[in-house]
Amino acid sequence: MTSATQHVNIAAYKFVTLDNLEELRPQYQALCNELGLKGTVLLTPEGINMFVSGPRSHIDQYLAWVRSDARLADLEWKESYSVEQSHRRMLVKIKKEIITMRMPLIKPELGRAPAVDAKTLKRWLDQGHDDEGVPVVMMETRNAFEVDVGTFNNTLDYRIEKFSEFPEVVAEHKDELAGKTVVTFCTGGIRCEKAAIHMKNIGYERVYQLEGGILKYFEEVGGEHYTGDCFVFDYRTALNPKLEPTETKQCFACRAVVTPRQQLSPEYVPGVSCPHCVGGKEKAANSAAASPAL
Incomplete structure (x- = not known):
């Protein structure tokens, strides 16, 4: 790590039943404070979501502790780097959902929608269709102001103001997408995971979620087929395809x-x-x- 990349910023989530939130919250807060980490950890009955920043050794120690919980032993994360920590303070919160959708029957822990990895998606976009020759359509699940910072080329953007609007909007456009392969995406994978499950539930036949979201796509294949930057919810505001603050x-x-x-x-x-x-x-x-x- 160079002098210009002194802090590691991790983004991670997992859908898994967590039933001891009141016990977990002070444990997470105490360890993060002890290690001098900054960011946000959301603990919910349906799983965990986190954006945490700090020195490499402290982040490694934190992740080892998190994964010592058998329910989170296979937790995966994405990394970016910055001179300053990506957040100003450390918050550990208990919420009802990782991301508010108000669709309680959607339980990613019980089974995900099909996912497409970044390299496969790039190949599909290069050739204009999936491996079965079906046209590919990219679909935004993010809020309008995030989309305005940057998105995939030729993307369906329904200009939603909050994610809880997505189920109704996507149901209205189902017939228009018959015979297409739809790939939902978001910043890090959470929203598109719920979105793709809901779309399967309401009758979309060919729908995938982009594994790891835009940030994973940037990490693995760069910015091809994408215009602009990616909005992130921390002081950096946006990252370019090299995962650098803009x-x-x-x-x-x-x-x-x-x-x-x-x-x-x-x-x-x-x-x-x-x-x-x-x-x-x-x-x-x-x-x-x-x-x-x-």
Whole structure:
């Protein structure tokens, strides 16, 4: 590891029944604090999701401890590197779901939808069809503002604002995708795993999830067939296909993504405002001024 990559940032999840959350939470918090790690760990009845950052030796010690739990012994993770830790503090939370979908019958632990690995997907996209000659369609499961930072070329993007909207939207478009191989994807694999299972449940015949999501695709094959960067939920905001932080930022005030060009605007004041939220306030004020008094 060079001087420019002093911290290891890991992203990992596993769908598995966890029934001792109240016992686990202080254990995770104590070890992470002891090792000086920063990030977020979500503990849920359906499994675990984590984004944790720290020095190599501390991350290795943490992962060894996590995998000492027999339920998590085969936990896999993705890595990227940064000069600073990717998060500002360490939080361990208990939630109802790893990612909120509000579809309690979907239980990835009991059986996953078919998955396609990054190298196979790249080959499919190179040739324009899967190995059986069926046209391949990429489908977003991420929120609209994440998609705007970057996505696969010629992707179906239904502009959802939150993942719980996905089941209804995807059901509305099922007939349009008959005879196609659909590959769902997201940042790290969680959303597309649930999405693909739901799609199988409602009658999609040929649906896959991208194993490990965009980050794994970047790690294994780079950025071919992808335009832009990948939004991540930490201070780095976005990673390029080399898994390096970019100059894209997120506005603290309105949470909108702010491109390098937009950061040149006088309306961009780090931690205070950006062209998105200033423009929104101006539109609201103009609308109110134009509306008749009631």
